Amino acid sequence: YGYPQSGGAALLWLQPWDGQEQVQLQSCDPFFIEICRRVRLREAEQGLEAVFRPSQGTRVAVHKDHKGDTGDIWSPVQGISRAVLSVGRSGFSYRLLNRVLFGGDFENNPALEIRDLESDEPLLIAQVLARGQGVTEGYHERVIPLTLRAKRFLALAEEREKLAERAQDWVNRAQTAERRVLHPAICSLLQGGADDLDLRDQRTRPWLDRLDRAIDQVFFQDLWKSLESQEDPVRDWEKRLVGLARRELEDAVQACPTPLARSPRARARAELRFRGAARKHLAQAFDQTQEKEDQP
Numbered sequence: 001y002g003y004p005q006s007g008g009a010a011l012l013w014l015q016p017w018d019g020q021e022q023v024q025l026q027s028c029d030p031f032f033i034e035i036c037r038r039v040r041l042r043e044a045e046q047g048l049e050a051v052f053r054p055s056q057g058t059r060v061a062v063h064k065d066h067k068g069d070t071g072d073i074w075s076p077v078q079g080i081s082r083a084v085l086s087v088g089r090s091g092f093s094y095r096l097l098n099r100v101l102f103g104g105d106f107e108n109n110p111a112l113e114i115r116d117l118e119s120d121e122p123l124l125i126a127q128v129l130a131r132g133q134g135v136t137e138g139y140h141e142r143v144i145p146l147t148l149r150a151k152r153f154l155a156l157a158e159e160r161e162k163l164a165e166r167a168q169d170w171v172n173r174a175q176t177a178e179r180r181v182l183h184p185a186i187c188s189l190l191q192g193g194a195d196d197l198d199l200r201d202q203r204t205r206p207w208l209d210r211l212d213r214a215i216d217q218v219f220f221q222d223l224w225k226s227l228e229s230q231e232d233p234v235r236d237w238e239k240r241l242v243g244l245a246r247r248e249l250e251d252a253v254q255a256c257p258t259p260l261a262r263s264p265r266a267r268a269r270a271e272l273r274f275r276g277a278a279r280k281h282l283a284q285a286f287d288q289t290q291e292k293e294d295q296p
Contacts, residue, residue, distance in 0.1 A: 069084050
């Protein structure tokens with residue numbers, strides 16, 4: 001990237017800026033910290049005051065073809081497009097962190113390398129100031145503890161690949177729980193148990209979002225736990241998904257506005273659709289042997 005060995009500009013807000021002149025990347029320290037706004041604090045009679053002025057360009061001269069890639073070892077870079085990861089207002093979801101942590105379409109980031117000097121239970125720390133259209137979408141931070149076994153899996157290329165496959169499979173099954181199990185069941189509830197459901201019904205979104213947040217809270221915890229368990233990881237994960245989805249369905253039953261005359265039918269049809277979809281798409285969550293024994 002053309003950085004000097006030492007002595008480059010490091011804290012760019014300490015240098016005067018007229019809003020037009022740019023700092024060349026080759027004159028910066030490899031670990032420089034940028035500022036993108038002309039903001040200064042100064043003393044006044046009543047105390048400190050902030051002064052803000054607009055700028056005509058970016059502070060650092062980086063060619064647009066670089067797509068934000070300045071060699072920062074903490075910034076994930078996509079392998080094909082060479083663009084630096086951009087995080088929106090939703091922050092670091094389990095789906096996004098899965099892509100970053102296990103490579104996927106991102107390069108292996110130096111900051112993600114597991115080293116011998118790491119503790120037995122290191123932390124994955126993700127921090128970002130999300131960017132919007134002319135505004136910031138907030139500061140997002142997420143800390144995920146790694147177990148000793150997870151650390152070992154991530155340190156070895158072959159084991160890391162196996163864990164990446166499991167993680168992506170779990171993400172896909174979580175999506176199935178949301179779209180193919182919970183969504184049609186709540187559609188049935190909202191539409192009074194209609195025979196011909198309109199699956200384009202967007203009123204299910206609050207419960208789908210809540211399910212997604214619930215999955216987000218347990219995803220990595222359960223993933224690390226699966227490395228220690230002797231049980232079938234897929235079966236355990238599908239059981240977890242069915243349980244979380246059922247909780248949202250039960251909440252929807254209590255909260256959804258349905259006509260009194262159609263309420264019993266709507267609830268019964270919603271339950272039937274949920275059970276049928278769960279057994280079809282998340283079949284390993286159910287004990288098939290026990291079900292056969294229970295049948296007359």
